Amino acid sequence: xxxxxxxxxxxxxxxxxxxxxxxxxxxxxxxxxxxxxxxxxxxxxxxxxxxxxxxxxxxxxxxxxxxxxxxxxxxxxxxxxxxxxxxxxxxxxxxxxxxxxxxxxxxxxxxxxxxxxxxxxxxxxxxxxxxxxxxxxxxxxxxxxxxxxxxxxxxxxxxxxxxxxxxxxxxxxxxxxxxxxxxxxxxxxxxxxxxxxxxxxxxxxxxxxxxxxxxxxxxxxxxxxx
Numbered sequence: 004x005x006x007x008x009x010x011x012x013x014x015x016x017x018x019x020x021x022x023x024x025x026x027x028x029x030x031x032x033x034x035x036x037x038x039x040x041x042x043x044x045x046x047x048x049x050x051x052x053x054x055x056x057x058x059x060x061x062x063x064x065x066x067x068x069x070x071x072x073x074x075x076x077x078x079x080x081x082x083x084x085x086x087x088x089x090x091x092x093x094x095x096x097x098x099x100x101x102x103x104x105x106x107x108x109x110x111x112x113x114x115x116x117x118x119x120x121x122x123x124x125x126x127x128x129x130x131x132x133x134x135x136x137x138x139x140x141x142x143x144x145x146x147x148x149x150x151x152x153x154x155x156x157x158x159x160x161x162x163x164x165x166x167x168x169x170x171x172x173x174x175x176x177x178x179x180x181x182x183x184x185x186x187x188x189x190x191x192x193x194x195x196x197x198x199x200x201x202x203x204x205x206x207x208x209x210x211x212x213x214x215x216x217x218x219x220x221x222x223x224x225x226x227x228x229x
Contacts, residue, residue, distance in 0.1 A: 005118040005150065007193065008109065010138070011037045012124040014082070015182060016154075019189040020120065031102040037078040039127045039134045045076055046141045050103040053078075054096050061087040071095075077126070110146040118150040118197065122173065130155050132163075132170060139168050152197050164201045171196055 007024040009016035010032045017033035020026050031050075032042070045053060052058070054073055062069040062079070070081035083098065084091050109117050119142060123130050135153035142149045154173035163170045171192055176185045 005198070006109070006115045007118045007120060007197075009033050010119040010121045010142075010151075011035070011042050012039060012122060012127060013182075015184045016120045016122050018183045019186070019193065022186065023190055023193045028105070029102070031099065031106045034082045035078050035080050036124070036126060037076060039121070039123075039138060041076040041078060042121075043134075043138050043141050045078075046138075046145075050106070052076075053103065054080075054099055056092060056096075059092065110142075110149070112146065116148050116150070117146070118152065120152045120154070120193075120197075122154045123156050130157060135170060136168070143167075150197075152192065154192060162196060164199075169197065 007020045007026070008030050009020060013036045014034050017026075017030070037045070052075055055075070058073050058075040060072045060074050062072060068084075068086055070079055071084060071087065072079050080095065084095050108114060121135060121138060127134065132153070132155070135151070135155075139149075139151040139153075142151060148167070150167040151169070153168070153170040155170055156172065156175075158172045158174070160170075160172060173192060174185055174188050
């Protein structure tokens with residue numbers, strides 16, 4: 004029904020979307036760690052300056068290469084670079100240039116409706132709903148029918164549905180902690196809460212009209228092709 008896409012702040016949403024929803028590609032925010040304020044800034048800047056060489060700082064753990072940090076957007080990339088050599092730098096820059104283009108294309112009106120999923124993390128600082136609403140506004144300014152599911156860490160707050168913006172507490176695993184999160188909690192938020200029909204808010208979940216096929220023909224000599 005919807006295209007679920009992670010919008011950070013770490014790898015957990017992408018991993019869980021792959022478990023509970025159809026996902027056929029790696030998107031821009033799937034495998035990076037980025038604070039919510041820098042997520043908003045990156046979108047508002049149309050991804051300008053991301054992973055520029057002068058902003059790429061390598062991280063080493065002991066004798067091993069651990070990843071990089073984009074110092075402009077405070078973003079860590081750990082999973083898709085094997086070394087900090089020129090070939091690795093060019094490859095990761097090309098990869099994220101392509102993913103930023105895919106992100107823009109998802110926000111075009113002809114594409115299926117997008118349901119973004121954002122998970123609060125420690126890098127976000129003090130948790131509050133205001134940052135999530137700013138992120139939603141940044142997305143909605145580019146496409147009016149986007150959805151945002153915000154998963155926070157405050158168990159005292161109830162489930163919130165406001166049109167195409169929804170937020171809910173997401174418990175994490177403990178003893179031991181798993182970076183992939185709690186499968187049952189994720190199943191509930193992605194398969195139930197996220198798509199639950201709510202009186203007075205259904206307009207935020209209307210599907211677009213199906214695209215009409217283009218049967219425009221081209222003529223080459225005496226032969227017509229369609």
